[in-house]
Amino acid sequence: MRVTNSMVLTSTLRDLNATLSRLQSAQIDLSTGRVVRKASDDPAKAAAAMALHNQIRRSEHRSRELTDAQGWLNVADTALVNGLDLLNRAKELASRAASTGATDAEARTAIAAELGNLREEMIAIANTKYLNRSVFNGTTTGDAYDLAGAYLGNDSQIMRAVAPGTVLRTNITGEEAFGVQASPEGDVFAVIDRLAAAIAAGDQAAMTAEQDNLDAARTRMASATAELGSRGARLDSIRARAAADEVSLRDTLSQIEDTDLAKALMDVKNRENAYNAALGAAARVIPNSLLNYLR
């Protein structure tokens, strides 16, 4: 093939340009730390990266819901544990009144008065709030119980999406924890009320009956606490798994879109050498012609 000077020049220029552009692309990989910057850089990788970004952000949303659910469950759990203590105390008072206080009206009055205080304390516990919202009143605003012990809430369940495809109930309604007002034996406040009245009146039969009701209320509250506890344990394991998942998602994402520094450095070095070699070759070839040798 016949070769002319302009052919040498244009092909040298094109090769230099291509080499420089490869060097630049390696340098951008290195300086941005990312190999997939546009969808067209690598469509398959970009699609995977977008899906992973989406999953990570969704996992962050769920993690916020999870934190909220955990806080909620902890507050409710603590409240019910305190409630159980109060019920134990009430039980103790009731049996004392049944055994020793039967003859002593003054002692009975004192016990009845303490039960009254205990009932108020129980109402305060039932009105426990998390982030300014009552935890035992379903989905209504304000307190769960008024001072008279009437339930103001509803029986709605509150759910949290805590893991992909997993929706967990976070609340216990007042009626589930403290009993249903409309039932024959009434809720725990009514039981304590009647117990106090029976003790004050020295009515042994009523005292025994209310002690049974008290036991039933205690069992109900204990099972509600156990329910909360098991949900809490489930949340803990979900959180641990979610954290592990997120780490592996981020790891995968990093492998897809982040630059392999060692490889990128080698690429830059190699391409720099190639560019230098091309420049050197061009500098040697281009100036040559017969002109240099004619006198």
Add this chain to the structure above:
Amino acid sequence: MLSGLYTALSGMNAHRQILDVTSHNVANQATPGYHRQMVDLRAGGLGASGIFAGSKYLPGGVDAVAVRRVLDTLAENRLVRETALDAGAMTLAINLGRLEMAFTEPSNDGMAALLDDFWGGWSDLATVPGDTAMRSQLLERSQSVIDSLRRASADLDAVALGAQQEIHALAADVNEIAARIAQMNGAIAGSPTTPNDLLDQRDALVRELSALTGAVARPGQGGQVEVSIGGRSIVYGANSQRVSGLGGTLTWEADGTAVLAPEGKAAALRTIIADVVPRYRTKLDAVAAALVNTVNGVHTTGYDLGGTTGRNFFDPAGVTAATISLSADVAGQPGNIAAGAPVFPGPTAPGPLDGELARAIALLADAATGPDSAYRSLVADLGVEVRAARQRSEVQGQVTAAAQQVADSVGGVSIDEEMVSMLAAQRGYEASARVLTTVDQLLETLISRTGVVGR
């Protein structure tokens, strides 16, 4: 013997002409579209001319018959076609690249991230349905998604508009080049000798016109060319047709019908306007429609803080990326966002702090056919198309460069070659001059030194 003088003179003339052409070649070695020229020599050029017309002696000497361009027509035609393909592929790649810039993905601040934030806003609202600040934040995030859809839509418009403006500018170029080709056709036809340089310039213009419109040239009479685009003639002899780029479409000025540019820049721009942009607009609109319809579908069943139901979240009339907006019910009124799901049987209003509906909307983010997946597939499709266009353009660039090399290897100016031909011509001239001197000396001998015996 005197004829020897003229023979030597013809050699001097021929070699001087070779030197002239060599100097022309060297001067134009970097001129685009220039083809090296060569002097055709023929022996016996003196012919029966000069003062010895009718001589019985055989005529001697050399004649510079013609100066011709050295080129390979097949390679030149191939170069014209590859140049047109190259211009088209490059235009397509550049415009698709512009389109891709409307979607900054994958990233942490593109539309995908804004959509995720939007769903996250619903998820946050589900945890604290009564919180006005959270509701306002959700409205802000919705507005961000709306803004980004509208901006993407405007970016699509801008790409189409840019292509239309390019066509407008291109029409002016086409008209100017066509007129110049026609003018040169006229000059070429009227030229008494072969106008090599005019031919070169005219061929370069044809190549330019072909890069713009995919025009093809057919040789006509007397060195002229007839140029046509998509089968319709634009230059015929010394006449040219005009085209118009008004409104972003290339039309013939004569009758207003569309110019069917088969290749080149015009065809690529047409593809961008008529195919690429509408295709991605449909996809973007589908994202907006999916967002509006899925969210509204759930939202209308829900109850807001005041216990009202049946409100739309997005304006149901705005189901394209350019028209999507919040419904008048919720815009600026965060309390009207429905977070509560109906209670069954009933359906009746839930408690004011119910967030079940907000949670249901947040879970739409995981749906397999929601706006997110529609958007992701849009970006993936665009990525594949941009990459393919860029690779096609690169490959076409190499093919075009190869075609250029083939054409140059025949028609390009080589300095070494010209130097050698310069030396040869110089020596030839010197030798001819020497012959002249020698003949002159012979004549001198004959005239001055003969017939003097015994004087």
